[in-house]
Structures are given as C-alpha cells and as structure tokens.
Amino acid sequence: MPASRSDPIDSSVLALVADLRRHYRDIVLPLWRTTGYNPDLQLPYEALDGTRLQVLPVTRYRAMACARQLYVHTTAGATDHAARLFDALRKRFVHPEGGWVYSVDAQGAPLDTTHDLYTYAFVIFACAAHYGATRDRRALDLLGATAGQVETRFSAPAGLYWAQLKSDLSAPLQDVQQNPVMHLTEAYLAARQVTGDAAFTTALQRIVNGMAGTFLHAPTQCITELRVGVPDNRIEPGHQFEWLALSRSAPDVFGDTVLGDALEHGFTFAQARGVDMATDGVCAALDLNGTIIDATQRIWAQTEYARALAVHGDPAVSALLKRQLQRLRERFLQPRGWYECLQADGLVARTDMPSTTPYHLATSYDALPSA
Structure with missing residues (x-):
C-alpha cells in the first residue's frame, strides 16, 4: 500500500518515483501495445530483444503472460488494449476440460495443456483488476469460475495446492511449491477486494496456516x-520481500499468525544475506545457511525489495527506499526498456525483455509514495 498522504515524504523520493512511473508509462507500456503485440492473435509476444527492440523467435504464447499483460494495461487505464487482451485470453487459452491451458503454439493452437496453478492464479488476479476497473461482468464470472476450479482441482493436503495437474486432471504432475501458492495468495487478496466474498478470506487464512506448516524454515524464519x-x-530473497508486502496489505489475514510473525524475521535475514551492500542488488538465491548460490540479480527481485521497503512501516527500513530506487533506475532501466538480469559485477546477463516483467514494475510502483 502506498505511504499515507499524512506521512512526511522526502521530495527527492517523490521525484524519483515520478521518474520511474514516467519511464513505465512512456517507454515500457507502449512497447507492448506495438512491437511486443501480435495483432493477428491479439496476444503479447513472450519477449523482445532489448538491444534491437525486435521480437524474439516465437515458439509459444503463455496464458500467464497474457494475464499479466491484461493486468498492467488494465491498471494503466489502456481500456481498448486491455479489452483485446481479455478477449484473447478467453478465446485462445480455454482448456477442453474447462479451465486454462498453459500455452499455445506460434499459430495459436494448444501446445501445453497441463493445468498450472501459477497460470490459474494470474487469471484470477487479472480478472479481479479488470472487473474492478471496468465492471465487466464477464471478468467477475471468469474470476469466480477459475477460483472454483482451483479449489476443486488443485486442493492438496495441509490447506495448500498442487503446482500442476495432468491435462486430464487425473493426478498431480508437480508437488506443492511456494511460488504458485504465493501468487494464488496475491490473486485471492485481489479477488476479495473487488468481490467482498468472505470465502476468499477463509481460503487465505487456510493458506497462511499451510505455508507456516510446510514452507517455513525455522532457523532462518524464511519461506523456502x-x-x-x-x-x-x-x-x-525476492520472495521474502514479496510475501512481506502481501502481508502488509492484509493484516486481518496475516496478523497474529505464525507466518505473519516470521515474515519480519525473514525480511531481515534476506536483506542481510541476499542484498549486496555495495550495489543494493538482490541476489537470486541462497542456500539454507544463507550462503549465496545464485548471484544473478533479476529486476523483479529489485522491484520487490523496493516494494517491501515502501510498505514495511519501520522508519529505519523505509529510509533505505530512496537509495534502492536510485539503484533500480541507474542499474536496471535503460532508455528503451530495462535489463532483465545483471551479474553480481553489474554486467548485463540477459538482453531479452520478457512480457511478464511489466507486472513487477506495476505492483512495485503502485506501492511507492505519491505526493
């Protein structure tokens, strides 16, 4: 949640935030309405070459990527483009068994028809945003149907959910995993906000308890x-920051819970072990002892760190926000887009710009303070 308007806010921080949002509005989003968009299939391409601003070879289109693009253009007020993406989502990715296919091929034919929780979560999340902005009843209906399918199809022991199911729904393909459940939590929070349905609160409370019992690493208080x-x-580390931001948006769900208490400690551990104090870059992964095992710095983890700093609530923590925003602008943004990954030494590790990344910019920037 953005800082309260009554809070004293450093004018230089506000200027940084305005600059980041301007880059997003004027540089990032237009790419995905022009070069990054296939008007024939009405779908976003998976990625652009960040150097030449050309579409990378097309092998697939994912429902999750379409849903993320639907979210960013809906929340940016690009009504016409969001409507096209919403229509394409319903046209291109509906599964023969109901629900959603994971991907279609370059011609738009079903490619991977497994049922993927991560995908379902982002459909719910995008539909919540789209309904909230447009009051299009079709988005609300799709949200409800997809959430119902999650509860009936993906339900696993301990109040959690299988990460992936076979195409015919006969059995799980992947065990419960942290990341899909986290994004389902995000989706259910958004769905609760626009529908007011108490069933989402009940499901969220179950998820919070299940995560504490299944993924909470006691020595570090981090979520594995x-x-x-x-x-x-x-x-x-990026996921510790992401979970903290989610918890701040729903104190009635996370407050006075084992997970809610642990997230404070997990944030501190991830910050101490996973953030390079020289560059403020967030590494990709630590082992369970806190040793860096993947030093790659991906842009999404930097945006999640900024979001966590913005909503944390401790003035000493919030004071780090200005520096993190400066680092994000200087190290990861470029005049024609962004750098997806940097090495620890600052060299560019990937030159592609995935269509899924603007979602991370959008959710992070939304949490930053405004004048």
Whole structure:
C-alpha cells in the first residue's frame, strides 16, 4: 500500500518515483501495445530483444503472460488494449476440460495443456483488476469460475495446492511449491477486494496456516521454495520481500499468525544475506545457511525489495527506499526498456525483455509514495 498522504515524504523520493512511473508509462507500456503485440492473435509476444527492440523467435504464447499483460494495461487505464487482451485470453487459452491451458503454439493452437496453478492464479488476479476497473461482468464470472476450479482441482493436503495437474486432471504432475501458492495468495487478496466474498478470506487464512506448516524454515524464519526437508531446497530473497508486502496489505489475514510473525524475521535475514551492500542488488538465491548460490540479480527481485521497503512501516527500513530506487533506475532501466538480469559485477546477463516483467514494475510502483 502506498505511504499515507499524512506521512512526511522526502521530495527527492517523490521525484524519483515520478521518474520511474514516467519511464513505465512512456517507454515500457507502449512497447507492448506495438512491437511486443501480435495483432493477428491479439496476444503479447513472450519477449523482445532489448538491444534491437525486435521480437524474439516465437515458439509459444503463455496464458500467464497474457494475464499479466491484461493486468498492467488494465491498471494503466489502456481500456481498448486491455479489452483485446481479455478477449484473447478467453478465446485462445480455454482448456477442453474447462479451465486454462498453459500455452499455445506460434499459430495459436494448444501446445501445453497441463493445468498450472501459477497460470490459474494470474487469471484470477487479472480478472479481479479488470472487473474492478471496468465492471465487466464477464471478468467477475471468469474470476469466480477459475477460483472454483482451483479449489476443486488443485486442493492438496495441509490447506495448500498442487503446482500442476495432468491435462486430464487425473493426478498431480508437480508437488506443492511456494511460488504458485504465493501468487494464488496475491490473486485471492485481489479477488476479495473487488468481490467482498468472505470465502476468499477463509481460503487465505487456510493458506497462511499451510505455508507456516510446510514452507517455513525455522532457523532462518524464511519461506523456502520447496517443502521444508526436500533436498536442494533454497531461499529466494525476492520472495521474502514479496510475501512481506502481501502481508502488509492484509493484516486481518496475516496478523497474529505464525507466518505473519516470521515474515519480519525473514525480511531481515534476506536483506542481510541476499542484498549486496555495495550495489543494493538482490541476489537470486541462497542456500539454507544463507550462503549465496545464485548471484544473478533479476529486476523483479529489485522491484520487490523496493516494494517491501515502501510498505514495511519501520522508519529505519523505509529510509533505505530512496537509495534502492536510485539503484533500480541507474542499474536496471535503460532508455528503451530495462535489463532483465545483471551479474553480481553489474554486467548485463540477459538482453531479452520478457512480457511478464511489466507486472513487477506495476505492483512495485503502485506501492511507492505519491505526493
């Protein structure tokens, strides 16, 4: 949530925020209404070459990517483009068994027809935003139907959800994983906000308890990517920051819970072990002892760190926001877009710009203070 208007806000921070939002509005979003958009299929391409601003070779289109683009253009007020994406989502990705296919091929034919929780979560999230902005009843109906499918199809023990199911729904393909459940939490929070349906609160409370019992690593108080006890598990600092931001948006769900208390400690651990004090870059992954095992710095983790700093509530933590925003602008944004990944030494590790990344910019910038 953005800082209260009654809070004293450094004018230089406000100027930084305005600059970031201007870059997003004038540089990032127009790319995905022009070069990054296929008007024949009415779908966003998966990625652009950030150097030449050309579409990278097309092998697939994902429903999740379409949903994220629907979210960013809806929340940016691009009504016509959002309407096209909403129509394409319903036309291109509906599963023969009901629900959603994971992807279609370059011609728009079904490609991967497994049922993917991450995908379903983003459909709910995007439909919540679209309904909130347009009051299009079709988005509300789609939100409700998809949430119902999540509850009936993906339900797993301990109040959580399988990450992926076979195409015919006969069995899980992937075990419960942190990331899809986190985005389902985000989606249910958005759905609750626009519908007022108490069933989402009940589901969220169940998820919070399930996450504490399944993914909370006691020594670090961090949320692991796989179930606690699974070999080769890891901690992603960006996800600790993301969970903290979600918790700040719903104190009635997270307050006075084991998970809610742990997230404070997890934030501190991730900040101490996963943020390079020289550059403020957030690394990709730590082992369970807090040692960096992947030093790559992805832009989404930087935006989640900024969001967490903005909503944390502790003045000493919030004071770090200005520096993080400066680092984000200087290190990751470029005049024609952004750098998706940097190495720890600051060299560009990837030159592609995925269509999924503007979602992270949007949610982070939305949490930043305004005048």
